Amino acid sequence: MKNAVEVIQREQLKEKPTESLGFGQHFTDYMFVMDYSVDKGWHNAVIQPYQNIEISPSAQVLHYGQAVFEGMKAYRQGESIVLFRPEENFKRMNRSNARLNIPEVDGECLLEALKQLVALEKDWIPEGEGESLYIRPFVIATEPHLGVHAALEYKFMIILSPVGAYYGDEQLMPTRIYVEDEYVRAVRGGVGFAKAAGNYAASLAAQTRASELGYQQVLWLDGVEQRYIEEVGSMNIFFVIDGKVVTPELNGSILPGITRKSIIQLAEHLGYEVEERRISIEEVLDSEHISEIFGTGTAAVLSPVGFIKYKEREIKISGGQTGSITQHLYDQYTGIQAGTIPDPFGWRVEV
Numbered sequence: 001m002k003n004a005v006e007v008i009q010r011e012q013l014k015e016k017p018t019e020s021l022g023f024g025q026h027f028t029d030y031m032f033v034m035d036y037s038v039d040k041g042w043h044n045a046v047i048q049p050y051q052n053i054e055i056s057p058s059a060q061v062l063h064y065g066q067a068v069f070e071g072m073k074a075y076r077q078g079e080s081i082v083l084f085r086p087e088e089n090f091k092r093m094n095r096s097n098a099r100l101n102i103p104e105v106d107g108e109c110l111l112e113a114l115k116q117l118v119a120l121e122k123d124w125i126p127e128g129e130g131e132s133l134y135i136r137p138f139v140i141a142t143e144p145h146l147g148v149h150a151a152l153e154y155k156f157m158i159i160l161s162p163v164g165a166y167y168g169d170e171q172l173m174p175t176r177i178y179v180e181d182e183y184v185r186a187v188r189g190g191v192g193f194a195k196a197a198g199n200y201a202a203s204l205a206a207q208t209r210a211s212e213l214g215y216q217q218v219l220w221l222d223g224v225e226q227r228y229i230e231e232v233g234s235m236n237i238f239f240v241i242d243g244k245v246v247t248p249e250l251n252g253s254i255l256p257g258i259t260r261k262s263i264i265q266l267a268e269h270l271g272y273e274v275e276e277r278r279i280s281i282e283e284v285l286d287s288e289h290i291s292e293i294f295g296t297g298t299a300a301v302l303s304p305v306g307f308i309k310y311k312e313r314e315i316k317i318s319g320g321q322t323g324s325i326t327q328h329l330y331d332q333y334t335g336i337q338a339g340t341i342p343d344p345f346g347w348r349v350e351v
């Protein structure tokens with residue numbers, strides 16, 4: 001894939017959405033696709049019209065869940081198009097791939113292909129407040145075979161979706177979070193650190209229960225003692241404790257979020273003390289020192305938590321409002337992403 005990827009043109013472009021975008025509901029005109037076979041390695045790279053794909057009913061992904069995905073975003077200001085830390089996503093995809101026994105992808109070549117795709121789709125990048133083009137690279141095992149082994153054939157794709165806020169209609173709406181005390185998301189030595197599709201499938205029963213009880217997200221506890229805070233599934237989680245920014249340390253079962261890593265760097269740069277350590281649910285419920293809680297993720301950006309429910313108790317954080325440190329980090333972070341604040345870290349990658 002040294003040269004530009006071949007583009008198969010579509011006959012007619014789709015209508016762009018005119019109503020509020022929501023998250024992950026609209027898809028652009030084109031997608032990137034490539035295949036893997038043992039003989040040829042990754043091959044057949046092409047940008048083609050967004051359309052259904054054909055795989056065998058015996059494709060291994062449908063039976064044994066060999067699937068990994070990523071999430072990143074592109075922003076546009078006039079003619080300037082920017083990706084945010086895309087190389088981190090391809091590195092993480094390869095760590096996930098290694099764990100799920102999926103062949104490695106070439107991050108450098110894929111970044112070039114992604115730039116080509118995003119440039120082609122630049123008119124789909126929304127420019128409204130809190131809006132961006134969400135980029136979803138993913139890989140699935142397509143070998144038609146029911147024996148349980150690492151598949152010999154795969155498909156890697158990138159699809160694009162213009163998005164607004166992940167929760168509700170606007171960014172920074174404090175969310176209501178339900179602490180799951182029966183199921184666990186991941187265990188040490190498992191696939192919790194990988195962006196494996198199955199991690200999300202495993203979260204859905206608890207997510208449905210949380211929604212029925214009026215909560216938007218599930219906060220997961222560790223898989224051994226069900227005592228220590230792990231993550232929210234669609235976000236990593238941060239606490240402001242005595243003015244310090246504190247987040248659970250990575251332990252193999254927590255997803256190493258790129259937004260998480262960026263917020264740690266940004267908070268330190270802004271002069272906050274940052275701690276990565278274990279945080280128990282008792283500390284969260286009983287501490288008078290926690291003034292703010294927020295989640296971080298590519299889709300969710302920075303999302304304040306207003307309420308936490310654990311068993312019979314519900315606590316209110318920051319009076320159910322967005323706290324001042326959350327707001328400060330959000331403004332600085334989204335300002336760097338949008339290019340309205342200088343980027344001292346070199347996170348923005350021009351397309």
Ligand code: COI
Binds near residue numbers: 300
């Ligand atoms: C992301 O933030 O990009 C995610 O992958 C989280 C979610 C939408 C599954």
